[in-house]
Amino acid sequence: MKxxxxxxDEDSIHxxxxxxxxDKGYEVHSALSGEEAxxxxxxxxxxxxxLDINMPGINGIDVLRQIKEINPSLPVILSSAYQDFKxxxxxxxxxxxxxxSSNLDELKAAVKKHLS
Numbered sequence: 114m115k116x117x118x119x120x121x122d123e124d125s126i127h128x129x130x131x132x133x134x135x136d137k138g139y140e141v142h143s144a145l146s147g148e149e150a151x152x153x154x155x156x157x158x159x160x161x162x163x164l165d166i167n168m169p170g171i172n173g174i175d176v177l178r179q180i181k182e183i184n185p186s187l188p189v190i191l192s193s194a195y196q197d198f199k200x201x202x203x204x205x206x207x208x209x210x211x212x213x214s215s216n217l218d219e220l221k222a223a224v225k226k227h228l229s
Contacts, residue, residue, distance in 0.1 A: 115228045116140045118159035120150040120176065121192070122168045126213070130163065133217050134224065147171030151179055159187070161227055163220070164207070166193040177207055188227035192220065 117139050119130055131141045142157050144150035148170055154162065162180060166173035177189055191207040209223040 114138065114140045115160040116142060116157055117224065117228075118142050118144060118150060118153055118157065118162045120144045120147065120162060120168075120173070121165040122146060123165070126165070126192075130217070130220070133221065137221060137224075139224070139228070147173065147176035150176055151183075154180065154183070154187075161188045161190065161224060163190045163192050163224070166191055190220070190223050190227070 115138075117134055119127060119134075119141055121127060121130075122145055127143050131143070134141050142153060142159065144153045147168055150162070150164070151171075153159075164173045164176060164180075173191060173193070177191065180187060180189055188208040190209040190211055192211045192213055194213045208227055211220050211223060
């Protein structure tokens with residue numbers, strides 16, 4: 114079973130994404146902050162990370178840099194409520210950029226693409 118590390122500071126996102134992704138057969142682990150994500154990724158060794166950008170503490174862009182330093186081939190999907198970050202060159206290190214929505218088709222398609 115493929116493991117996904119979901120990094121977001123919003124509980125509602127964790128509930129929604131977890132339910133949808135577990136229904137698709139993925140094992141979903143959670144981190145509520147960038148700091149927690151960096152610890153968790155060494156423990157669970159995920160196959161993919163879904164990463165929020167706007168979080169307290171270390172923001173998602175800085176976490177993305179650190180993830181790619183540790184494991185450059187690990188797919189990272191940035192998930193943000195803000196379209197504006199898509200133009201930021203620092204986000205280009207991610208494998209996908211998804212704008213949060215109640216319709217998770219785009220997210221599920223990106224996860225499937227990177228875990229196939």
